[in-house]
Amino acid sequence: MARHSVTLIPGDGIGVETSAAMQQVVAASGAQIDWEVAEAGAACMDIHGTPLPDSTIEAVKRNKVAIKGPITTPVGTGFRSVNVALRKTLDLYVCLRPVISLPGAGGRYDDVDLVIVRENSEDLYAGIEFEEGSEGARRLIEFVDESGAGAIRPDSGISIKPISVTGTRRIVEYAFEYALKHGREKVTAVHKANIMKHSDGLFLRVAREVAEEYAGRVAFEDKIVDAFCMSLVMDPSQFDVVVFPNLYGDIASDLAAGLVGGLGIAPGANIGKDYAVFEAVHGSAPDIAGKDIANPTAEILSAAMMLDHLGELEAAARIRAAVARVYAEGRCLTGDIRRATGLGGEPARCSEFTAELVRVLEEM
Numbered sequence: 001m002a003r004h005s006v007t008l009i010p011g012d013g014i015g016v017e018t019s020a021a022m023q024q025v026v027a028a029s030g031a032q033i034d035w036e037v038a039e040a041g042a043a044c045m046d047i048h049g050t051p052l053p054d055s056t057i058e059a060v061k062r063n064k065v066a067i068k069g070p071i072t073t074p075v076g077t078g079f080r081s082v083n084v085a086l087r088k089t090l091d092l093y094v095c096l097r098p099v100i101s102l103p104g105a106g107g108r109y110d111d112v113d114l115v116i117v118r119e120n121s122e123d124l125y126a127g128i129e130f131e132e133g134s135e136g137a138r139r140l141i142e143f144v145d146e147s148g149a150g151a152i153r154p155d156s157g158i159s160i161k162p163i164s165v166t167g168t169r170r171i172v173e174y175a176f177e178y179a180l181k182h183g184r185e186k187v188t189a190v191h192k193a194n195i196m197k198h199s200d201g202l203f204l205r206v207a208r209e210v211a212e213e214y215a216g217r218v219a220f221e222d223k224i225v226d227a228f229c230m231s232l233v234m235d236p237s238q239f240d241v242v243v244f245p246n247l248y249g250d251i252a253s254d255l256a257a258g259l260v261g262g263l264g265i266a267p268g269a270n271i272g273k274d275y276a277v278f279e280a281v282h283g284s285a286p287d288i289a290g291k292d293i294a295n296p297t298a299e300i301l302s303a304a305m306m307l308d309h310l311g312e313l314e315a316a317a318r319i320r321a322a323v324a325r326v327y328a329e330g331r332c333l334t335g336d337i338r339r340a341t342g343l344g345g346e347p348a349r350c351s352e353f354t355a356e357l358v359r360v361l362e363e364m
């Protein structure tokens with residue numbers, strides 16, 4: 001079996017615990033990984049004065065593949081999102097999040113099998129913002145007023161929502177190529193084109209153009225984001241591959257995770273042409289950090305996606321099979337899943353759940 005060098009960024013909060021659990025499970029899967037640990041996040045900021053040192057970016061570039069824990073982003077003030085910076089610097093334009101029912105995880109449905117493809121580089125999430133009262137905000141307000149496009153109150157803060165033809169084309173193409181490669185039948189594009197005609201409207205127009213190129217091979221439909229949310233909650237089985245502009249994709253990811261058992265089991269990946277960074281959907285969960293009660297499944301399933309990416313399909317399949325077995329048996333599950341399933345009994349600690357997974361992997 002080939003050896004692989006992977007950059008590991010444990011991150012903040014529960015990331016420290018879930019990353020350690022993930023490493024144990026990957027080792028038990030038989031995959032040969034050399035971990036190069038790199039720092040980023042709020043704890044790193046306190047020590048090094050930056051939340052994302054150049055050495056961490058260099059480590060990801062060197063190994064081309066990384067897995068990271070969540071990173072705390074201060075709300076409203078403080079440093080800007082490290083996640084956004086990492087995605088921008090490495091041009092990780094795809095955020096890929098499979099949402100699949102896991103029997104025993106307490107999901108609302110047992111037939112969810114969809115893939116979220118979220119644009120990762122633009123939209124309101126691009127971080128182009130003007131603080132209330134700043135010179136930039138003042139000039140922008142003046143420009144909008146003079147252009148006749150509308151009026152913005154002078155005491156407004158402003159966030160810009162750019163959506164480009166280039167950015168849309170490459171994410172929609174990725175969604176269609178993903179569908180073809182994984183035998184999926186339909187791509188749904190989600191937007192609010194009826195209201196935001198020049199950003200979401202552009203997204204829809206380009207999505208339709210790309211869909212034409214795949215006609216007869218992959219089906220296509222579009223949904224307005226509010227109607228999509230209702231349809232997703234009422235019947236998630238109708239969706240297959242779903243492609244979103246950045247912000248709707250972010251929100252829909254948590255919504256979809258909630259349908260299958262919660263953030264504790266939702267994996268993901270940020271993928272670009274040259275680099276890939278795997279990470280769970282959830283954040284640093286400061287409310288439960290350091291207590292050994294976080295559910296590491298999401299990061300472990302993110303590692304399975306990483307192993308697929310590295311060509312270690314067998315090790316990835318073993319991890320997924322072991323996770324499925326531990327959940328189906330239901331004896332050793334963390335508190336979030338016990339709550340989701342309504343099961344009583346003592347919840348397993350993060351370390352106990354991990355030990356059980358390792359035991360199952362060694363037995364398989």
Ligand code: NAI
Binds near residue numbers: 293294
């Ligand atoms: P969160 O995902 O950290 O937590 C939301 C709720 O889910 C909390 O009650 C938490 O205890 C629970 N939860 C999350 N993951 C869990 C797990 N593995 N096991 C059991 N319970 C789990 O979202 P929140 O509270 O909005 O954000 C906290 C911090 O994380 C913020 O600073 C935010 O910016 C950051 N964040 C970072 C992300 C990343 O690095 N990719 C993604 C999302 C948020």
